[in-house]
Amino acid sequence: MSDQTNTEWPLWEVFYQPKDGKPFEHAGSVHAPDSEMALQNARDTYARRNEGISLWVVPSDQIVASTPEDVGPFFDPANDKAYRHPQFYSVPRAVKKRK
């Protein structure tokens, strides 16, 4: 399985912003020959039903991800440290109201 037999376009990850001020969310991925076409393909695949107001596309191979082996060292330490969660503090009424 060498790269020479792979005639598929490169893969791009697509992120969309649902509303002004909201964080971008991952929508999925598309194949495209370059960034402009990736943006257009993302629009056609993920943004044709009013999903958002802005799109990002990122070459998938540019994303650095944690591996399954990282699960222990990365995430386990949080399990027994409940004090890191903020639920022990009572939230002032004025702050609650603002939600």
Place this chain on the structure above:
Amino acid sequence: MSTLDTIPKTKKEALVEILLRLADDRIVHGHRLSEWAGHGPELEEDLALANVALDMIGHASSLYSYAAELEGKEDEDHYAYFRDDIEFKNIAMLELPRGDFAFTIARQFLFSAFSYFLYEKLIETTDDEQFKGMLSKHLKEIKYHLRHSREWVLRLGDGTEESHKRMQEAFNEIWMYTGELFDLDDADQVAIEHKVYVDVSTFHDQWKNLVHETIEEGTLTVPDSEQYMFSGARKGRHTEHLGRLLAEMQFLRRSYPDATWK
């Protein structure tokens, strides 16, 4: 009205004629594009072509509906499904077989560029609010179709040897059908007087500049515009391809007139 060679007299008749011409262009084009569904060169492009096809059919549907309202017909289906090829007013470029991907892109680009300038001018000109609202909504989608097809002309033209060759052949083949875009007949003149159409020659240069720039940027050669140009489709003189297209498009509705979506 809207029988062959009938020249509209009133503003309403002129508007109906224009609505049908615009709608027929779009439904025929939309149907041709829909033939790509499941056959696109890549999944993403398959979706893109299907999207454009749906946009085209959507534009046709609202234009037909308005014509039906003005003429007192039941609905848009009357125009789409119960007229024969000779009554269709679309230009021939749009009824030609879908060809390869390069041909589909060449057609999309030339027609979207034309639609873009036409709609911009028409929105400025017309005093019919309903018509104007419709055109403004559709123009947004046309801008996208133009962008998408233009980008593909550049990539195929300036791509591989094979894609360059196919893109050039596509433009060469379709060129004799581009003359019809800018034909103006008596019905158009009446519509122009009533401000429901515009003199298309006023944006011919803009269209030409955009088309030439794009073709040249894609390292392609602009075909000779002095060649023989096809015309007459708006008056019902179509190519052999329209009849077969309509046979496929209309058979279900005609065979089962009462069919409904379940």
